[in-house]
Each structure stands twice: as structure tokens, then as C-alpha cells.
Amino acid sequence: MERLVAYFEHIPSSHRSLILVGGITLFWLIESAAPLFRFEYNKLRHAGINIFFTLTTIVVNFVLAFILLRTSDWAVQNHLGLLQWIDWPLWVEALVGLLALDLIGAWLPHWAEHQVKFLWRFHLIHHTDTYVDTTTANRHHPGESVIRFVFTTAAVLVTGAPMWLVFLYQALSVALSQFNHANIELPRRVDRLLGLFIVTPNMHHVHHHYVLPVTNTNYGNIFPYWDRLFGTYHEMAGKDLRYGIDTHLSPHEHSQVGSLLKIPFQAYRQPVGPEVVTEKQTA
Template identity: 30%
Template sequence: MEALELVKEYFYFEILDKYGGPVIAACLLLFFFAESYRRLRKLKAYRWRRIKTNIGVAFTAVMALRLLLIPAMVYLAVFAENHQWGLLNWLNLPVWMSFILGFLLLDYGNYLWHRLNQKINFLWRFHNVHHIDLDLDVSTALRFHFGEIIFSVFFRGFMILLAGPSYWLVLIYEVIFETATLFHHSNWQLPYSVEKIFSRFIVTPRMHGVHHSIVHRETNSNYSVIFNWWDRIHRSIRLNIPQDEINIGVPSYRDPGEQKFKNLLLMPFQQPRPWQLPNGEIPLRKSKGKKSRLVP
């Protein structure tokens, strides 16, 4: 009961609602107007129709996030602290060091979770809803099937029990995680010189644009969410694809008429299509230059 009261007091009224929510909303508007003013990639589909669909999918995901995922993660963090579970509860580090290590462990966990979503066929059925968007912008950052959010409770909860972060670190990380997701999904064309510097350590729009390519080996790269060190360590980074050559989406889902709210909700319960264009062609590209070098 004590843990549940702690969750209610600090989660609903302090860290997330009072501070985190407004920060996330402000960043959403900032990136929306930024990508409207300076587009990185040309749009292929009707923007407002996509946004309407993506918001509909996002509403179901936000309910799962708010009512299940975040409360579960906070509760498990409190449980781990009370029972001295997890690495950080065993090490007795200074607060600042525990914060940094815990933040990195949470971020690495999300890198692993992202890879699992694309390697395990069952999980891909749900994550595919996010990837078949025909364009990539800040609204795509909201387009996750609620089933994916529900299944993430088990993996992300396990990582919390393993790492043992404090409940307030879990909430702070979640706010930054959501903001970073909005940022790197945005279609915002930052000055190349600026993004080149950012791309040395964090995930940027050009970097994540490669991850949403219809070329399979490009989709199977750039899994990181906040820090891109994990892709560099695991050699899954790919930055050398010009943005004007990237075709966003999944090759077997090219019909805009299929991009409807009802279809997207039901898609995970249908057999995924093979990774090929409607004419049977498999998209390929011969990349040039060093994989870890960002190109315009």
C-alpha cells in the first residue's frame, strides 16, 4: 500500500503531470512548426489525413502508456528499492553517479527492446503499424499500436528490476525519452553542420530517417532512442544514406488507402507481408562511404 500511495502522490501530480506533460506538449508543437517551416524530406501522402490517423492510433497508445506502462514501471522501481533489488540498489553510489548510470541502463534497455521488436516476428506485427507510415514526421512518433505498449511492460519492467533505478529517475527518463522520440521522428531539417555535431552522440532526424527506409538493411539499423552510442557499440549504425534518396515506409504496404485507423488497429492480427514491393521487387541500395558518417 505504501508503494501504491507513493506512485499516486509523485507520479500523477508532481513529476509527470505538473512538469513532464507540459514539456512534452511544448516540444511536440515546437517540432511540428519547425518541420512545417524547414522540411527535411518531401511528403508523399496528404499530411493532415495522416496526422488525423496517427492521432487516432496515438490516443489508444497513450491510454496504455498512462494507465499501464508508466504506473507499472514506477511501482516496480519502488518495489525494487524497498526490497533492494537491482544493480543500483547494490552498489551504494553517490546520487549523481547513480542517476547517470541508471539513465544509461534505461536507455540501453530501450535500444534492446527496439531491436527485439524488429527481430521477433510476433512483436514486429505490432511495431509494423509504426513503420508503414508513408511519411516520417513528428506525428509518426505518436503512432504506436497499444499492443506494443502493453508488451513493453514486461521487458521494460524487467530492466527496471535488473537495474534498480529510483522511481523519480524512471519518470525523468520517460519525459526525456518521449521528447527525444518526438525530435528524431520529426521532419525538421536542421543545418547539416549542427546535426553532424549532434549525431556524434544523440539520435537525430537524419539518423532516424534511415531507420524508416524501405531498404531492409537500413531499417535494421539505428535502433537507439536517445544516445546513439548503443548503435555504435553494436555496429548497427548507418548514417551514410542521403535523405533525398530515402523512401519511407515498408515496401509491401504502399497503398495509402490501407492507412486507415481501423486497418492499423487490426493489422497485428494478420499475417505480415514479405519485405517486397507490390510488383515483387526487393528494394536494395548500394551505400557509399563510411556507415558512421552522416551525409546531408
């Protein structure tokens, strides 16, 4: 455990980049070999759009990173936060810290983005993707990246998480997000087993179904427990899913970077409903 702490205390930027690029590459290959949906799309062009938003997320987080560092250092030095009030064994500190960071820094903002119209306008760019695959994991408007960063900083303050734990959390978050967005479906037994510990593709794909109320379920990022605890868990067969969001099904709105960047500043659109037919997906 001490080695893990030492590694993430001083994790090189190149290693963090490798986690991002390596995850996309691995799940890209897996979903290409055994996809859940055989989409009729230009995979490279689709990836290009999502990689653009991946880069904007990296830029936002890089620019604001000093705030996260200062917040963590200040909390630790002043013994503020859940992890600072109790002398936990190291492995318990890591587990409790990861659970708390996932709840406050990921599940809570995700839920809020679906409930607050102003926040939803930024988040729906993520949901406009009608071809959900591993690159969709990083399809976030720069404004949403700022919103998420605020919640992550608040989570660090509440938990008193040291930076090694923050870096560990971010690494797991990136890798698992790429995994649970990948265009794959796990065998039921494997899904049931993994689903006891982490959010699986089978679980998260449901969240990307294009109409309410299904869209407002399965907000989990790393751990699957919060949705079950707060009553937002939902199951649905992969073959029955249709991706996208019913208010923005026109290709020119969800397949062009310029159009996607403008969406948060347009008038709010009421959900249309399940009668809308999405673009063709063949299982």
C-alpha cells in the same frame, strides 16, 4: 541535481502532458518552416491518425502505470538492481540509470521487434507511415505499447531505478523521439556534434527507409551508442530515403486507423525488396 530529483519525484501529470504536447507543437512548427521533404499530403489528417495512436499509448501506460510504480518501489526497498548495489554520486546514478534504461527499455525491445515475427507484426504499424514527421514518434499499435511497457518494467527491475529517474527517462524519451522523427535534416556539423550525445533526425530517419537491410539499423531512442556498439549503425543521405515499409505500401493499409489496427492479426508478409516504388516524395 537535488532540485532535479525533487521535481521528477513529484512531477505533475499536467507537466508530463505539457512535454508531450509542447514537443509536438515545437517540432511541428520547425518542420513546417524548413522540412526535409515537402510531402504532398494532408498534414492534419495524417496527424489525426498518429494522434489516435498517441492516445491509445497514453491509455495503456496509464492503466499499467501502477505496475511500474510498484516495481520501482519494490526494487529500491529490497536493494535490487544495478543502481542499488553501488553507492553512486547522484549525477552518476542519473547518467548510468538513463543509459541502462535506454538500452534495456528502448533499444533492446526495438531490436527484438525487428527480429521476432510476432513482435514485428505489432511494430510495423510504426513503419507503415510513408510521411514520417514529429507525430510519427507516437504511432504505435496498442499491442506494441504493452510490449514496450513490459520491457520498460524489466529495465526498472534490472537497474533498480527510483521513480524520479523513471519519470526523467520517460520525459527525455518522449521529447527526443519527437525530435528525431521530425521532418527536418540538421546541417552536417550540427548533426555530428549532437550525434555524439543523442539520436538525431539524420540518424533515425535512416531506420524508416522502406526496405531491408536499412530498416534493420539505427534502433536508438535517446543515446546513439548502442547501434555503434552492436554493429547496427548505418548512414544514408536524407535525399535518398523513402519512407514506409515495402509490404504495406497501399494507401488503404497505411492511412486508415481500422486497417492499421488489424495488421498484427493478418498473415505475415515477406519483405518485397527495393524494386517497389513508393508514393511520391519531393525534396
